[in-house]
Amino acid sequence: MTLNKNASIFTFTTVVLIVIATSPLLAQKAPEFSNDLMMDDKTYVYLIAEKLEYRSVSGVNPLMWEVQGYVGKDLHKFWIKSHGETLTTERETEMEFQGLYSRGITSYFDLQAGIRYDLAYEGSGNKSRGLAVLGLQGMAPYFFHIDGGMFVSEEGDVSASLEAEYDLLFTQRLIGQPVFETSVALQDVPEWGIGSGFNNVGLGFRLRYEFTRKFAPYIGINWESKLGETADMVRAGGGHVSNLSLLSGLRMWF
Incomplete structure (x- = not known):
């Protein structure tokens, strides 16, 4: 009799505890999401010289650079680009400089x-302008690196640009990188x-060798062409609408 009574009490107690634990009215409410809850939410500093290169373009042979970096946490960052x-x-x-606030909106993209x-600078003169920027940067499906932006100048002129890259790993150190670029203006x-209209289109391929992840010389080829009314302006100024160039450079990050 005592055994049955103890079993009944144990069963009743278990049922009561289950009801209390699963009740939506008594269950503890989960806290609102916050960066403070992420134990690994550190502040990071990152700077990369994506392109430091010399191009063999007949008559001009330009030196090119593309540098960007950020300081911030996983969700919130301040970017600089040049x-x-x-x-x-x-x-x-x-040259072009950007200062951007960046907010992670998905696991792969920042707004x-x-x-x-x-x-x-052109000869003894120079010119400048400021623009507002709204952009999207991150990794699209199949590991395409995307960097796009819309720009509005002080005069209200609207334009946009897009750059897409992809890394082809031939080995752990030898990496090919096809690049596509274009821009448009209203x-x-x-x-x-x-x-x-569409201003230009560019296609390139760089083959780099990573002595370390932070130091990688490369060689490559690049083709670019002006389009539409932009091409007409170049022709009127006596310039070349399209060119094909060999290039060599260095990629570094810190």
């Missing part, structure tokens, strides 16, 4: 917003040599 070119045979340089500053901006 790219441009300077001619080795003429006193002419064009970015900020400002961009363009600066160009208005003519003659002082910057930009026409409305």
Whole structure:
């Protein structure tokens, strides 16, 4: 009799505990998501010179660079970006700088917003302009690296650009990288040599050897062509609409 009574009490107690633990009214509410809950949510600093290269373009032979980096956590970062070119045979340089706030919106993509500053030296003169930026950067399916942005200048001129890259691992150290680039504008901006519509298209391939992940010289080939009204502006100025060049450079990150 005592055994049955103890069994009944144990069964009743177990049922009561299960009901309490599973009750939506009494169960503990999960805390709101916060970066503070992530034990590995550290502050990171990253800087990469994606391209530091010399191109064999007839008559101008430009030196090109593309550098970017960030400081921040997994979800929130501040990015800096710069790219441009300077001619080795003429006193002419064009460069672009961006400062962006970046917010992770998926596991693979960041939404970015900020400002961009363009600066160009041509002979003894120079020109500059500021633009607002809204961009998207990350890794698309099949490991395509995407960096795209929309820009609005001080004068209200709207443009956009897109760059896509892919790493082909021939070995753990020898890596090929095809690159696609294009840009488009809604208005003519003659002082910057930009026409409305698609402005240009570029295709390239770089083959790098990573002595370490942080140090990788490369060689490659690049083709680019101006399009539409932008090409007409180049022709009117006596320039080349398209060119094919060999290149060599260095990729480093810190």
